[in-house]
Amino acid sequence: MKHLNVLIIDEEADRVQALKDALHQLGHHVVCHLSDTSDLNHHVESFHPDIVIIDMDSPDRDTLESMATMSQNNPRPIVFFAEQQNDRRTMAAAINAGVSAYIADGLQADRVKAIMDTAIAHFDAHSLIRTELEEARTQLADRKVIEKAKGMLMKHQGCDENQAYQTLRKIAMDRGQKLPDVAASVIEVLNATNGLLKK
Amino acid sequence: MxxxxxxxxxxxxxxxxxxxxxxxxxxxxxxxxxxxxxxxxxxxxxxxxxxxxxxxxxxxxxxxxxxxxxxxxxxxxxxxxxxxxxxxxxxxxxGTAITLGKELFLALSQHVTDWDNDETVGSQFKALIKSMGRKPVIATVYPYSNHHYQLRYWLKKHNISFADDVELVAIPPTKMLENLSNGLIDGYCVGEPWNSLALINQSGGLLTTGYRIWGTxxxxxxxxxxxxxxxxxxxxxxxxxxxxxxxxxxxQSENKDELIELLSLPPYLDRSANLIKGFTPPYSMEQxxxxxxxxxxxxxxxxxxxxxxxxxxxxxxxxxxxxxxxxxxxxxxxxxxxxxx
The missing domain is CATH 3.40.190.10 (Periplasmic binding protein-like II)
Structure with a gap:
């Protein structure tokens, strides 16, 4: 069977590498791309991916959506059919794992499903070990700042720990800053705000 | 209640x-x-x-x-x-507008004095991009949006082909301004605050607004x-x-300043909220x-x-x-x- 061209768009280096290796094992040709770079349009056009696996929360998703509407040759958002429970379960698992996918016309469903299942498994596994990885990588002082910022966000936003973490991560992506720097500024802003704004 | x-x-x-x-x-x-x-x-x-x-x-x-x-x-x-x-x-x-990068906006400004005259703006813009020697790159965010439809509508109105005369790309709103300042794109059609921010940042000027294109x-x-x-x-x-x-x-206009404070809280608009405080664009976007x-x-x-x-x-x-x-x-x-x- 001919190999498929798979494009992975993701910021998390460990996750990318593990998934890339796994898809290679399945015989596919895999190219990785960092999220949020300006040349994605050209990259997709020149690589002709059969399937794009992308972090669900990547801002680049709208770029892919746009490309899909502009040309039939570009991969389209993966679609499930409500009457097929298998499809729906795969989609739900993908969304919960934070995986989204764009596929080219005419791909066989079972080939797509095998790739999706692999991606979902790797994203799930990664989220389990994420905390450990972070602890190993971040200095104690930085970890404390991040913990404090998360706590303040949870209190202010009424959200849970994961949502607070995702918020910090998204601000970091928007600003192009590192997590500890974002955490420090969030603490500063929320401290300055306390008392000024009352519900 | x-x-x-x-x-x-x-x-x-x-x-x-x-x-x-x-x-x-x-x-x-x-x-x-x-x-x-x-x-x-x-x-x-x-x-x-x-x-x-x-x-x-x-x-x-x-x-x-x-x-x-x-x-x-x-x-x-x-x-x-x-x-x-x-x-x-x-x-x-x-609250949407088409913003042009500095270079293109300055070039267009030499030929347009009355920006309320859409016919002139459109025909001069068309003449300008034909003389550029390359297609101008214009960005929108999402295909199912007023931005996308307004841009396409405006181009068509002035006989500018979106397929042949311009290169449409899609990039996330948070990257628009950076790309415009770096000259990687020549303009964008997007919602506020990204048009005002380009003006404040002196990275570009308004070609037209969604309100001018379609009204309310x-x-x-x-x-x-x-x-x-x-x-x-x-x-x-x-x-x-x-x-x-x-x-x-x-x-209520008395809540304007407090709104900026609320929007600048994480995780909302973050730092961009404070930048637009007190700013009024030259042509109202009527948001x-x-x-x-x-x-x-x-x-x-x-x-x-x-x-x-x-x-x-x-x-x-x-x-x-x-x-x-x-x-x-x-x-x-x-x-x-x-x-x-």
Missing amino acids: TAPTELEKTKLTLGFVALLDCAPLVVAREKGFFNKYGLSVVLSKESSWATIRDKVSFGILDGAQMLAPMPLAATLGLNGNKTPMVTALALSQN QIEKVLGVTAQWADENPLTHQALVRAIYEACEWLS RFFGNEVNLPGQQQGQFLLEQMQACGQLSDEQIDLFSISKQVFREDLYREWCTN
Whole structure:
């Protein structure tokens, strides 16, 4: 069977590498791309991916959506059919794992499903070990700042720990800053705000 | 006004994108309007419209700020899963513009003095890009949006082919300004605050506004799935009422400074909120948040958006009954029942 061209768009280096290796094992040709770079349009056009696996929360998703509407040759958002429970379960698992996918016309469903299942498994596994990885990588002082910022966000936003973490991560992506720097500024802003704004 | 006593659901998560018109959701939370109606709401910052669509479709979000065409596109299953959606409240009106990068804007300024004269602006723009020796690169964010339709409409009006005369690309709003300043793109059509920020940053100038192109236009709506609306009618009503009151708060000019403070809180607009404090663009984008003509998700407006999808080749089914789709998605009836005192 001919190999498929798979494009992975993701910021998390460990996750990318593990998934890339796994898809290679399945015989596919895999190219990785960092999220949020300006040349994605050209990259997709020149690589002709059969399937794009992308972090669900990547801002680049709208770029892919746009490309899909502009040309039939570009991969389209993966679609499930409500009457097929298998499809729906795969989609739900993908969304919960934070995986989204764009596929080219005419791909066989079972080939797509095998790739999706692999991606979902790797994203799930990664989220389990994420905390450990972070602890190993971040200095104690930085970890404390991040913990404090998360706590303040949870209190202010009424959200849970994961949502607070995702918020910090998204601000970091928007600003192009590192997590500890974002955490420090969030603490500063929320401290300055306390008392000024009352519900 | 008393809060309904038997809400089906009181803890909700709503998605938003960090644009000025997420303000009704931010105000409803920070000023206690959600609490007043018995709701405890977490606002979840989302990085793309695609993610908002998927998370609402699969019930990870109860509802979200959406571009007005999105619930229609989702209901029709355009570019993704077919999930019937509804809106009973528009969050905002207008607020889009086409901004050109510095180089192109300065060049155009040499030939245009009266920017109110759209005929001149259009013909001079066309002449200018023909003389450039390359296609200007113009960015939009999402294909099912006023930005996209307004840009295409304006180009077509001035006989500029979007396929042959310009290169359309899509990039996330947070990267627009950077790309414009670096000269990687020549212009963009996007919502506030990104046009004002380009002006403040002196990275570009306004070619025209969405308001000039189309006049008054519904911009963002509160979108939920039809299934969620059926299962949670009282919660839906409480949610719409709370946000409607937040829209009223937003319309009062004495709240302007406080709004900027609220928006600058993480995770909302972050630092960009403070930058636009006190700034008035040279041509008003007429962005509005409150009033029957603003908040009503009108069936005519829905039909107009569906026609734009047809005009842009996004909706090819000619047999489709646009008015009945619009009626199913843009729930004028619910708005009238819940929001007119």
